[in-house]
Amino acid sequence: MFFRLFALAFALLLCQATPAAAQKRPRPLKANESGSTFRSRFGNPERAADSLLRLMTLEERIGQLNLLTSDLDVTGASLRPQYRRDIEQGRVGAVFNAYGVDFVRKLQETAVKNSRLKIPLLFGYDVIHGHKTIFPMPLAMACSWDIGRIEAAQRIAAVEAASMGLDWTFAPMVDIARDPRWGRVMEGAGEDTYLGSLIAAAQVRGFQGRGIGDVLSVMACAKHYAAYGAAQAGRDYNTVDMSERVLRDVYLPPFKAATDAGAATFMTSFNELDGIPATANRFLLDQVLRKEWGFKGFVVTDYTAIMEMLFHGTAKDSAEAGMQAILAGTDMDMQSAIFIKFLPDLVRQGKVPEAAVNQAARRILIKKFELGLFDDPYRRLSPEREKANVLTPAHRLASREMAARSCVLLKNEREALPLKAGIKRLALIGPLANAAHDMIGGWSAAGEDKHSISLMAGLQNHPALKGVTFQLEKGIDVEKPEPADLPGIRKAVDAAQGADVIVLALGESKDMSAEASSRSNIKLPGSQEDLVAAMRARYPNTPIVAVLFNGRPLDLSDVLGNVDALLEAWYPGTEAGNGVADVLTGAYNPSGKLTMSFPRNLGQVPIFYNQKNTGRPENPKEKYTSKYLDVPNDPLFPFGFGLSYTKFSYGAPQLSATSMGMGDSLRVSVTVTNAGTRLGEEVVQLYVRDLVGSVTRPVKELKGFRKIRLAPGASEMVSFTLRAKDLAFYTAEMQFRAEPGTFRVMTGPNSADVQAAEFTLR
Secondary structure (H helix, E strand, O other): OHHHHHHHHHHHHHHHHOOOOOOOOOOOOOOOOOHHHHHHOOOOHHHHHHHHHOOOOHHHHHHOOEEEEOOHHHHOOOOOHHHHHHHHOOOOOEEEOOOOHHHHHHHHHHHHHHOOOOOOOEEEEOOOOEOOOEOOOHHHHHOOOOHHHHHHHHHHHHHHHHHOOOOEEOOOEOOOOOOOOOHHHHHOOOOOHHHHHHHHHHHHHHHHOOOOOOOOOOEOEEEEEOOHHHOHHHOOOOOEOOOHHHHHHHHOHHHHHHHHOOOOEEEEOOOEEOOEEHHHOHHHHHHHHHHHOOOOOEEEOOOOOOOOHHHHOOOOOHHHHHHHHHHHOOOEEEOOOHHHHHHHHHHHOOOOOHHHHHHHHHHHHHHHHHHOOOOOOOOOOOHHHHHHHOOOHHHHHHHHHHHHHHOEEEEEOOOOOOOOOOOOEEEEEOOOOOOHHHHOOOOOOOOOHHHOOOHHHHHHOOHHHOOOEEEEEOOOOOOOOOOOOOHHHHHHHHHOOOOOEEEEEEEOOHHHOOOOOOOOOOOOOOOHHHHHHHHHHHOOOOOEEEEEEOOOOOOOHHHHOOOOEEEEOOOOOOOHHHHHHHHHHOOOOOOOOOOOOEOOOHHHOOOOOOOEOOOOOOOOOOOOOOOOOOOOOOOOEOOOOOEOOOOEEEOOOEEOOOEEOOOOEEEEEEEEEEOOOOOEEEEEEEEEEEOOOOOOOEOOEEEEEEEEEEOOOOEEEEEEEEEHHHHOEEOOOOOEEOOOEEEEEEEEOOOOOOEEEEEEEO
């Protein structure tokens, strides 16, 4: 009843505010009409927002641009008294770090019942790889190369988040990342632009579902715009410097894909680009995002990014920083409160046009109308829906399946995996053997480790290991080096005595790979390498399987020779132990493929498969060529690499023609055979090289892939279609187009092991 009365009063106010020149004035709502009918009186969200803006004071419009945090993550479900007063005064447009039906309702009531115009708040949160049911970290999910399941995972995340009162997630992160020192590589899809673009679009579709107005969808936020993944030295928040050509060819396409998929919002990055912080970068926010791509949503800063422009040295004070940000096209200020403090005076002084404030507020209000918050500000606040949709058995099963599909088998000798039937004693050793806390990884946000399954629990509960005796020993901590006499390592090695197989659970603790978690050394931390070496020395004939839980590619050169099998499990999420146990036992045949190259050592970083050639390409027989003296140029494990418990053989690629015109298409086919003894899945990959261009071109670029499932002995012909648009790039004239010439197509199981054929583009 309250909302109907509010809608009636609100509509009357709007009608009074409509300019006299308007030919058709919306009639007032009747008491039994819904809020959606109210919106229809104005034709669409844009007209509704315009009508509402006419009622708002300057301070209330600026208030829509102000995003503040609750203290939920620190002190529980509370809000600072000043923030509550600001909400009541119409000085806050959105709140983040607030979820849960009861808490969100209290905050929403503060705005809807106590503010002058009763404009509802937006509620946002970092739903990165699950909300309560945590999925594998995004880099891990990317290694599944399963676009449909990635979309489904984020659909589940959206359902849980929306059911707990959220309207908005600060995801997906679509930064291309090629430096494993950067802790935030775990949030993205890896080093490749083509794959990253497909995954960016899939995540947006997953979060936004049938549309942001659906009660089980949330607004997506493509971040960090732009080029944050290229931070110098892999150090978080650091400077980025690159050519516009590299920016457009490599780093911007995933953001364009997110825009095309309908992403409702964008988030600015912390870094500068071309000497200008992204939050005040007109080229990024106005020229590219809005004029070239036609983006209609709103742009929010990252946490206190406007304030940080003072440290960048491009603004002398907070007022100037706020002025630069709003004029560049930033719409919402996260947490620094600079807009709310300084924009009113900047407008009155004529330094910021009132139209800039109006445009930003309009974009935000439109999204609130599209979300249905004016229809019913409590539409996502159903206790019954919250109870029914969070951490359900179906959601946990999906997390378990994705955990298995995200695993990448890097080595498997002496048939160490899958674990053999009939083993009697299994030694599970290492700092992450029983670490449920670390399994959900960084940016697990609302996830709770009390719900997560450790590797120990997953193995002990697996039906394939019924009757097996487990010998569990942590031995050492993840990061803490052992003292000289190595008591922890000796204890761990002794605990493996008599085991039929030794499983080592190694890697990083969850907080070692996330924001503000850059590392200058990407080897296994602490004394873990010493543990591996000691175990091999003591048990040379016992199969040793290493399972890695980590958020970035690691330098594994000193580990590889001391283990028989190596499984990259990443941070697998709530169902970590169960999903990894499915892989170790063979209940699931691993099919994951790397989406970031693993270096031989830190000196190779940054390393990525689609590098440019040089004027002196590597030649081991000639000194004066581009190479290292101590290691080969190629990575330890290349992009696209991943083993299976079966073996796949590839035929040579077959082309439908050796030449095609700009308006034609070319079919590339390759026959793949399961030459092993197990049912398995394989990611068949297609790469292309433009042999001569007006500017230098990469040695290969991913242009297609298909994940197939084959029974032992079965074969399948996999076909890809290439068109001129697939061969386009930014030419010497900075035009995005394909150039005539000769192209090499390559097919294979990864970026290194390929067979080639050539064609010409006319």
